[in-house]
Amino acid sequence: MSEEQKELNERIKELVYQLRNNPDEAVRFEAIQELQSLQEQAERALNDLIETLHNETDYDVLYLVIETIGNFGAKAEKAVPDLIDLIDSFYDDEEILQLILDTFSKIGKAAKKAERTIKTLITDYEERTIRYYAIQTLERVTGSDAVPFLERIAANEEEDELVRIEAIKTIAKIGTKEIISKLKKLHKKVSSDEIKVNIEAVLGELGDSKIIPKLMARLMEGSQSYERAVSAEALGKIRAKEAIPILLETAMEDEDILVREKAVQALGNIRSKEATDILIQILQDELNKDLRMEVIDAFAKIGGEDIIHALESVIENDSDDDIRIKAINALVEINAANSGTILTAILYEDSSFNVRKAAGKALGLIGGVNDIPPLVDMLQNLEEDEAILEIVKETLLKLGQKGYASALVGLIKNTDDIDIKDEATRMIVDIEPLKAIPELLPLLRDKDSLLRSLTAFMLSEIGKKIGFDDYEELIQAYESGAVERNLAQKQVMYELELKKQDILEKLQTAEAEIALQKERELNLRKIIKRYSEISLERMASLLKFKDTLELEKWLLELPDELAFQVQKDVVRIPQILQDETIEAEEAISKILDSFKEVGSYTCHNCGYPIEKDFKLCPDCGEPIPHCEICKLPISFGETYGFCPLCEAKGHLPHFQEWVKANGTCPHCLQKIPLEGIVPVEHTIKKR
16 A cells, blocks of 8 residues: 555544544534545545434534435445435425435435335425425436336326426436337326326427327417427427427417427427528517527527527617627527627627627637737727726637637737736647747747747747757748648648557457457356346346346347346246257347347437437437438437538448448438538537
C-alpha cells in the first residue's frame, strides 16, 4: 500500500469518527461532505454510514448521509432495511421520502426488499408527488415485475387520474415485447377519456402507427381540452407528418391556449417546414406570451431563412425583452451565422442590458470573423458601460476559442485586464499556426514595446510547437512557405495514425465480439446440458448480459418454438433443446444467432440500449434514426449523413457508397453529388 493510500485511509477513519462522535453538527456536516467527495475510496465507511442513520439528530447531516449511501449504488444493498425503517420515522417529510426513494432507485434491483414498502407508498400515501416518485422507483427496483401492479393502478377507476397516467408512462418505459398488447388490453378496460388518450399517446410513442388516426380524431373532435392537448403532444413526439394540417388548424383556432401551445410544440418536433408561414403569423399577431414563446421554440427546431428573418425582426422590433432573448437563443440553436450583424448592433446600442448580454453570448457561439472588428471597436469606447465591456471581452474570448485569432489579438491590444490578456495569450498559442501567425506579425511593429515583447513570446511558443527554435526562424519559414509545408506533412502523418488506430479498434472490437460469442455458446450449452431450470440472475451472469432485464428482453424476442418459460426469477429450459437430435442442434444454432443482435444498438440521442426495430427510445423518448440503406438503427456515437433534398438519413459510409454507385439519394431517388451528402458528427447529449 502506498503512503498516499495510507494517508487517505487514515483520513477516512478520522472523518467517520467525527461524523459519529463529534457533538458539533457543523463539524459532522463538514465530515460527511468530505466523505461524499471521497466516495470511490470511502466504501469501507458504508457500515458506519448505515449506523449513522439511526443516531443522527441534525437534519442536514442526515440528508447528506442518505445521499452518500445512495451514491454507492448496488453496493449499498445492506442499507435497504435501515432505510425502510427510516421511512416510518419521516413519513410526513416529503423531502426525506423523495431522497430515500431516489436512494432505492440508485441501489436498483439490489433494493428488492423495499418492494412492499414502495408499493404501499404508491397505494396509500396522500401526496401525489411521493406516489409519482414511488412508481418510478418501483420500475427501477423490480423492472418488468412491476407491470402487473402498475396495470392494476392504471385500471383502477377510483384511483387519482394523474397517478394512473404516471403508471401508464412507467409501464411503457419498461418496454418489453408484451407491453403494447398489455396497453391495448388496458385501453379496452378503462372508461376515462383522459386515461384512454394517455394510453394512445404511449402506444404511438412505442411505434404503434395504427394509433395515429385515433389521436388525430381526438385532436379534431375531443370535447375536453386536456384530451386535445395530450393528442397534439403525442402526434409531435411520434413526428406524425400526416397530422400537420390538423395541427396547423389547431395552432391557429383552438379555443384553449394550452392546446394551441401543444400543437405549435408538435409542429416544431415534426420539423414542419409547411408550418413556417402560419407560425410566423402567430408570432406576429398573437398577444399571448406563452404561445409566442412556443412558436420561437418550434422555430429553433425547424430552421430556414424565412424563420431566421422572422426571428431577427422580433429581436429588432419587439417590446418584450423575454421574447427577444428567446429569439436570440433560437438563432443560436439554428446556427444562424449570418445574423452576426444584427446581434452586434444589439450588443452595441440596445437599451436593455439583458438583451445585450444575450446578444453577446450568442455572438460568442455563432459569430464569425466579420463580427470581430465592431466588437474590438467597442473595447476602445471609453464611455461604454463596464458591465457591457465585460460581455464584449467574454464574447471575443469565445470567438478566440473557435479559432479566430483576430479576436484574441483585439483583446491583447485593447484590454488592461491582466487575467483576460493572459488567457488570450495562452489561447492564441494553441490556435492553428497559419491563422495565428499573420495576425501576430503586424504587432511586432507596434509602438508599444511591451506588446512587441509579448508578440515575440507568442510567436516563439508557436514556433516551438512546430519545430522552430525562435520566432525569427519561424517568421522566415512562414514567409518562405516552409511552415505550411511542415504542417501539411504533419497533418498527413496524423491522419495516417488515426486510420491506423481506427483499424486497430475495429480489430479489437471484432476479436472481443468473437470471444464473447464463443463464451456465450459454451455457457449456453452448459446451461442446456446441466439445468432444467436456472435463476434469471445466474443465467444473465453466465451469458454475459448487463442485467436480468436485458436477459428477459432477449428471451421474449426468441421465436415461440424456442421460448424459455420465465416464472418470477426462474427460467425453465425447453425440452426440445435438451434432446440430442438434429432439431435440437438447429434450435440452439438459432438461439446463438440471436446473440449477435443483443446490445448491438443504442439510441443515437442518449446511448440507451435499444432493439433494431424500435422507433422511439424507451428512455429519452426521441425517435430512433434508421439508415436508409441497411435499415438498421444509427447508434450513439455513429456519424451519419443526410440528403440535402429530402433529409433521408444513413450511416455515412453506407450513404457515400450508395451515391458513388448510383448517383442518387436512396430515398427520394433525386441526383446528388457525393460532396452533397451532409455529414453529421455525433454530439454527446447524454444526461
